[in-house]
Amino acid sequence: MHEMVIETSGLSRRFGDRLVVDSLSLQVPAGSVYGFLGPNGAGKTTTIRMLLGLLRGHGGEIRIFGASLEQQRLAVLRRIGALVEAPSLYPHLTGAENLRHACLLKQTPASDLARVLDIVGLSSDGARQVKTYSLGMKQRLGLAVALLGRPELIILDEPTNGLDPAGIQEMRHLLRDMPVAHGVSVFLSSHLLSEVDQIATHIGIIAAGKLQFQGSPEELRARRQAALRIGLDRPEIAAELLRQQGWPAVTREQNAVELPAMDRDSTVQINRFLVERGFAVYLINNHQPTLEEMFFDLTQPA
Numbered sequence: 637m638h639e640m641v642i643e644t645s646g647l648s649r650r651f652g653d654r655l656v657v658d659s660l661s662l663q664v665p666a667g668s669v670y671g672f673l674g675p676n677g678a679g680k681t682t683t684i685r686m687l688l689g690l691l692r693g694h695g696g697e698i699r700i701f702g703a704s705l706e707q708q709r710l711a712v713l714r715r716i717g718a719l720v721e722a723p724s725l726y727p728h729l730t731g732a733e734n735l736r737h738a739c740l741l742k743q744t745p746a747s748d749l750a751r752v753l754d755i756v757g758l759s760s761d762g763a764r765q766v767k768t769y770s771l772g773m774k775q776r777l778g779l780a781v782a783l784l785g786r787p788e789l790i791i792l793d794e795p796t797n798g799l800d801p802a803g804i805q806e807m808r809h810l811l812r813d814m815p816v817a818h819g820v821s822v823f824l825s826s827h828l829l830s831e832v833d834q835i836a837t838h839i840g841i842i843a844a845g846k847l848q849f850q851g852s853p854e855e856l857r858a859r860r861q862a863a864l865r866i867g868l869d870r871p872e873i874a875a876e877l878l879r880q881q882g883w884p885a886v887t888r889e890q891n892a893v894e895l896p897a898m899d900r901d902s903t904v905q906i907n908r909f910l911v912e913r914g915f916a917v918y919l920i921n922n923h924q925p926t927l928e929e930m931f932f933d934l935t936q937p938a
């Protein structure tokens with residue numbers, strides 16, 4: 637198997653004169669669960685539609701399993717399963733009948749049906765009409781459809797959107813186990829870091845169409861730098877005064893100023909400076925940013 641299941645270089649897409657995906661270079665290793673993260677409107681769905689050959693790029697290249705998507709489109713797409721937004725299911729048919737229908741469309745033998753129902757934990761519900769399914773079950777049936785024909789890669793757009801916590805948990809476990817248990821690499825998008833952090837082996841973070849980070853969750857964590865956080869009144873004014881003294885202060889949340897981590901002497905000096913100017917300093921500590929804060933920093937315009 638090729639080392640990378642998905643590689644894009646300089647992938648771009650415009651809508652009108654707006655560049656929605658901007659020179660994206662993704663690297664998705666075989667055997668990974670790749671979390672493709674970004675806030676709403678970042679360009680995730682547009683990227684996924686290009687990866688699935690549903691939308692043309694306006695520059696750059698997509699290679700899947702080492703082959704050019706443009707040149708070997710059908711051969712490549714046959715090896716991919718997809719779940720984009722809500723699955724299109726027939727509510728009046730049973731789960732198994734929906735899968736049988738999907739087998740016909742995908743030209744996959746119906747013998748694959750029991751296997752995929754089992755993987756997604758719906759074996760005992762296959763004979764029930766889909767309209768009686770919970771949202772989580774429908775989403776798992778959508779995943780079963782994506783798994784028909786034994787794809788080597790599944791691409792999922794926000795697969796946990798709208799699910800309740802139990803549904804999210806089930807989907808998480810299923811996707812996390814895919815590479816090892818079934819030999820399927822997973823590429824999934826989400827706008828919540830907390831949703832993919834626990835299952836992703838690799839993370840790509842996109843904002844305004846541009847890749848802001850790509851690497852393992854451990855690499856993302858390693859970027860965290862401790863900061864000196866000072867709780868006080870009038871933080872905007874305090875930050876401005878500190879900056880005038882050459883300290884790179886920024887305001888944080890309500891009633892807090894943040895600076896790069898400092899040694900003891902500098903901390904004492906800053907505290908004295910603020911207290912002498914009448915600020916009510918009620919807290920000084922070294923703050924370790926959470927992953928959520930890092931995600932926020934990487935995806936918000938400066």
Ligand SMILES: Nc1ncnc2c1ncn2[C@@H]1O[C@H](COP(=O)(O)OP(=O)(O)OP(=O)(O)O)[C@@H](O)[C@H]1O
Binds near residue numbers: 674675683
């Ligand atoms: N067909 C289209 N025509 C014009 N603009 C579009 C079209 N599709 C998407 N866009 C715009 O492109 C930008 C990126 O949209 P996209 O759906 O790729 O983002 P996303 O990261 O998937 O966000 P979300 O999580 O909200 O779905 C948005 O500003 C969107 O309005």
